[in-house]
Amino acid sequence: MQSAREEDGSTVVYDDVLRIADPGPPKQGHGAEREAAAKRISIGDVARLADVAPITVSRALRNPQKVSPDKRARIEQAVAQTGYSINPHASALKSGRSNVVLAFASNLMSEQFASALKSCAAVLEDAGYLFLVGQTSYSYERETAALRSLHAMKPAAVMLTGVIELESNRELLRGIGIPIMETWALPRDPIDMLVGFSNTEAGRLAADMLFRKGYRKVAYVGRRSGRGALRLQGFREGCQAKGITLVCEELVDDVTGVSDGRRCLASVMARPAKPDALFCSNDVLALGCMMEARRLNVRVPADLGILGFGQSDIAAEIPPGLTMIGVDSALLGREAGAMLIASLSGTPPAQKLKRLDLVVSEGGSL
Amino acid sequence: MQSAREEDGSTVVYDDVLRIADPGPPKQGHGAEREAAAKRISIGDVARLADVAPITVSRALRNPQKVSPDKRARIEQAVAQTGYSINPHASALKSGRSNVVLAFASNLMSEQFASALKSCAAVLEDAGYLFLVGQTSYSYERETAALRSLHAMKPAAVMLTGVIELESNRELLRGIGIPIMETWALPRDPIDMLVGFSNTEAGRLAADMLFRKGYRKVAYVGRRSGRGALRLQGFREGCQAKGITLVCEELVDDVTGVSDGRRCLASVMARPAKPDALFCSNDVLALGCMMEARRLNVRVPADLGILGFGQSDIAAEIPPGLTMIGVDSALLGREAGAMLIASLSGTPPAQKLKRLDLVVSEGGSL
């Protein structure tokens, strides 16, 4: 697989000139070019050219060492000459396998998820898999629809950012018989494999940190459901254990941007009983809180300590720098990818579960 | 398609309890559950149950109005009863079509791209397509590999965040004969369809804005290649036209985070000839510049005006608020999705090109 850069003069097409204003004569009708699509070349064409049987071509492509060197060479040449590429549908239909690994993210716009998916993709693509990402959008309907199509598609494996909550969907996935990777939490009974961390522990750790820094009246800001609820639960436990007063819980249903965080802090500070510190279980919300604090002339950390969750590059850089509890999402992706590959290679991984440590990135907000 | 929420009691599995420490006896061997995968049900099973021919089931699923109501009802019931779902590989193999729309992003972690993909996905998923995102990582090799597999996969359509630069790859795509959507620029000769904007114009507009605000000695910060180069080109033209001095051009090869922006500003401010304003052709870089400016006690906009490119929510919120030139990426995604659907529905869209206007979001940084 050599760089295309060398294969041709690498004509860069960027030009940025637009001629919409002058459409001119329509270039040979709409459907015409559609027909001009190159005739499909099949494995048979390659076989004929290399003077071998189609099945031998198939073998040469998938287990080169099972074919004698001379035929292999002939076949490779024929492939190059014809530009043949395997038809994954036919292959998947016959063999029941495919080289596609499907990932599902509840939200494509999350920095954290994107980072995990990116590193996971790198691992799997290096192993020859095609890594594709779909979206479930925090909606059970979409999730079910996606999983149903998945059931028939039989990808090689499935990577999820998050865990499947609906038992019926869990059952659906279990039935497919391919490696499934869940992440970002530690459910009691994972579908198959899991690389995650404890969200309740994150909450407890947050309470701990706030206590150690001397805060005694705190507030919680986060999502109402899912992992947010887990972190809240842990936070409550932690507060109780340390004797910290949990002044208020500001819960949101969905996070669409930093403005949600602004609203939360405004709401928190509008209460009669003001907290001396805040645990934001979501980095975007934390960012919004930081900004709103500045606007309200609430000094961080002098007037209000803020502890975030996640790994946001940006939050860390904004003065005074957000202190966060989180996980290394790139590491999570890599670990997940490695475990998937182990599972795909036939030898099931020694460990189907991996618990990641929580990491604290110190900023100046506490 | 009804909500799964109603179908069962919606058992929430979140628990966050981990028992890695106590693996216990391995649960019935590794491969055992693999075999337990449900026997595949095919269209023939449904047909038998509904007492019709397989082909009629196929029709009922794809063109319900071509099947009489009574058979349709029987078939629908049989489908529900068996939990049948179509095998997309067999379907794609035979028909040469599929309901998958493949999107390729050069970078999954870009807020802009994610936003465009998200809105594009929404449009296409509503129309019944499965929207999957792959990654090309700004690498020609990856791009070529991805496109090659694409060639055989025959998705229904392809959505690209960006345009294809290599002529050989453009040819490859052209040959597939499916709708192709390019975005984010206005190349001279798009492969098929295009929803984009002029990057050179963005550069000229930037020079214009800086001039109007009274700046006369400016600097450029951005990526060296691709669209960054186009914006720089336009910026140079604009500066020349207005008689603005372009003090320096700070170019980076790749943007990995805000720290790149910090470095850029530091480097710019270290020069003997300091600019009075900055055009950052990338929102992450702009963010980094804003932060570094604060650290260096460079007041924005009093000491240095900063003009960004993009639509970053966060940059807009950071005091004094970044003024940006950009496009509405969600709109771009929607438009692209709509045009793809028009093309997919057989009737080619009236217009295969759509030029988006640049929008200026006023912040306080100029």
Add this chain to the structure above:
DNA sequence: CCGCATGATGGTAACGTTGTCATCAAGCGG
């Protein structure tokens, strides 16, 4: 009442690949 258009339905074959088994040559110990 005939012939023809129309719409519903089904039979057959084929999409391109690979699992399975058969075949054949080569190597090797006895």
Add this chain to the structure above:
DNA sequence: CCGCTTGATGACAACGTTACCATCATGCGG
């Protein structure tokens, strides 16, 4: 030199679906 194993190669069929064409009933104008 025989019978065996081993490895390379190929023939055949099948994966599940849909394109294509045939068939049949129905309706309608002449």
